[in-house]
Amino acid sequence: MTQKIDFLSKNQQIVLEIIEKAKEPLKAYSILFSVQKRGIKAPPQVYRALDRLIKLGKIHKIESKNAFVACKNDSCTISNATAFSICDSCEMVTEISNPKLSKYLANFQDETGMRYNKYNLEFFGLCKKCKK
Amino acid sequence: MTQKIDFLSKNQQIVLEIIEKAKEPLKAYSILFSVQKRGIKAPPQVYRALDRLIKLGKIHKIESKNAFVACKNDSCTISNATAFSICDSCEMVTEISNPKLSKYLANFQDETGMRYNKYNLEFFGLCKKCKK
């Protein structure tokens, strides 16, 4: 059978909704705790939903934080090319969508000629608010 | 007292040696197992050594793998600006040292004008060997 690519299961919808509502990246277990009333009882249910949502480009994982954010790029068709801005102080995370940057990285070729079909870039610094 | 910045403790030397010898990224617990004969008995000892070595730019953490590699850039003075090439098939990881790339990223400025003092970039694809 061919995989359904445009339908979200109940668990996936619940998890996505929580992540979209959040103002900051959410950890898997904090998601688990906040959806237990809605019938999601165990880690694998959360992790499966997260995996699926990542594959669909609906959410991204912030690797340096083991946390998850909703994609802000109108459902990222390029979930394999992600860039984030992370504040070291308030931990705010925002997805960078900068055509020049993504073009540059998508076309990047190293010395050996290896080409890449996926990248993840995480920038760290102080956000405007925290710099003051 | 001011911090010593150029001296490695015994544990740090042992951990660094193991990582430098390895041909692939090492996980913290695999490091722990392989240094237990040498007197390192518990996770915090390994994690402390890793933290220190990271700060010194002697090693880097591959965030997407929770694994550690030795810096190949002659002791990275720019441990805060890292880029890696990761093969999805054989899991080979190599540090990218490309002046153009690092310059581009170091100077990158997003829409809001936020500037960054640190970044980590992980590229994924198939290495030459695995592409054949």
Add this chain to the structure above:
DNA sequence: ATAAATTTGTTATATTATAACAATGCGTAA
């Protein structure tokens, strides 16, 4: 309708990382 395959639920456990405190070493002021 039945069997096969896929997805979801559940239990258990593996893996990664840190908290908390004790023991040790080390510089310094009396």
Add this chain to the structure above:
DNA sequence: TTACGCATTGTTATAATATAACAAATTTAT
């Protein structure tokens, strides 16, 4: 020198993150 303070290292315990394994339910194919 000694004894006090502070930093580093060792140790125990536990927290946080993630997956394996199998059962139950649902969907799909025959």
